[in-house]
Amino acid sequence: MRKHELDLLANAVDSFNEALAKYRVAEGGDVTAYKFAIIHFAHFLELLFKYYVTQSHPLLIYKNPFAKDVERQQTIGLWEAVQFLRNEGHVIAPEFQKDLEWLKKLRNSIEHYKFTMELREVRFTLGRLTQALLEFNDYIADFDIRDHIDSNNLGVFETLSDEYKAEVAAAQKQAEEESETDQAESCLYCGNDTAALIEKTYKCFYCQEEDPILECCVCGCDERRYNMSLWNDEHEDYICEGCEDRISNM
Numbered sequence: 001m002r003k004h005e006l007d008l009l010a011n012a013v014d015s016f017n018e019a020l021a022k023y024r025v026a027e028g029g030d031v032t033a034y035k036f037a038i039i040h041f042a043h044f045l046e047l048l049f050k051y052y053v054t055q056s057h058p059l060l061i062y063k064n065p066f067a068k069d070v071e072r073q074q075t076i077g078l079w080e081a082v083q084f085l086r087n088e089g090h091v092i093a094p095e096f097q098k099d100l101e102w103l104k105k106l107r108n109s110i111e112h113y114k115f116t117m118e119l120r121e122v123r124f125t126l127g128r129l130t131q132a133l134l135e136f137n138d139y140i141a142d143f144d145i146r147d148h149i150d151s152n153n154l155g156v157f158e159t160l161s162d163e164y165k166a167e168v169a170a171a172q173k174q175a176e177e178e179s180e181t182d183q184a185e186s187c188l189y190c191g192n193d194t195a196a197l198i199e200k201t202y203k204c205f206y207c208q209e210e211d212p213i214l215e216c217c218v219c220g221c222d223e224r225r226y227n228m229s230l231w232n233d234e235h236e237d238y239i240c241e242g243c244e245d246r247i248s249n250m
């Protein structure tokens, strides 16, 4: 590897670690840190894709590699890098491209102070991007990103890179924010702590099930519908387990 290729790679993984560190801070409660996580993440992806291009030839980092004063030429951008890799015959999945575009757009809106973001979308998309780029990196790159993650960032990296874990973690966070109890409640359908209690209904942000609290048609106690049985179809009456046991043993 030539020196500027090494620099490119080193800067890329530095940005990734910065992004992960900020994401960690954001998940810890300082929501403003998401902004910096996004900026670093976008920078990381741009450098990484440029690096992929230089794997074919180091001079391809420049928009005009044929110029005399090549070192002073402008370097390529993310979309040029993406197109180059496509022209080389590599497949970049449309969903991956869509997420890249989303991140770039969000990153630009931060720069221009027109910044609004859905935290749930940020968490899901950064998770998807991490998984997609790991897969793509394994296929195209001559190094493994996993070897470059700072030990402090390993936890958040694992969460982002595991689709299921990332979605459950994002859903749990949303449940915490929306629940009237100020904490994530357990969903009896999927077994995760990803439900919020909103107006007497447990709503799961992972599996999307809704579990209302109903009154037992016999004893009048409040119970989650999941734990009750339908007693009368016509009136949608539900009965609690205790009453059902009692009646069926009479």
Ligand SMILES: [Zn+2]
Binding pocket: 187, 188, 189, 190, 191, 192, 194, 204, 205, 206, 207, 208, 209
């Ligand atoms: Zn659930």
Ligand SMILES: [Zn+2]
Binding pocket: 216, 217, 218, 219, 220, 221, 239, 240, 241, 242, 243, 244
């Ligand atoms: Zn009852």
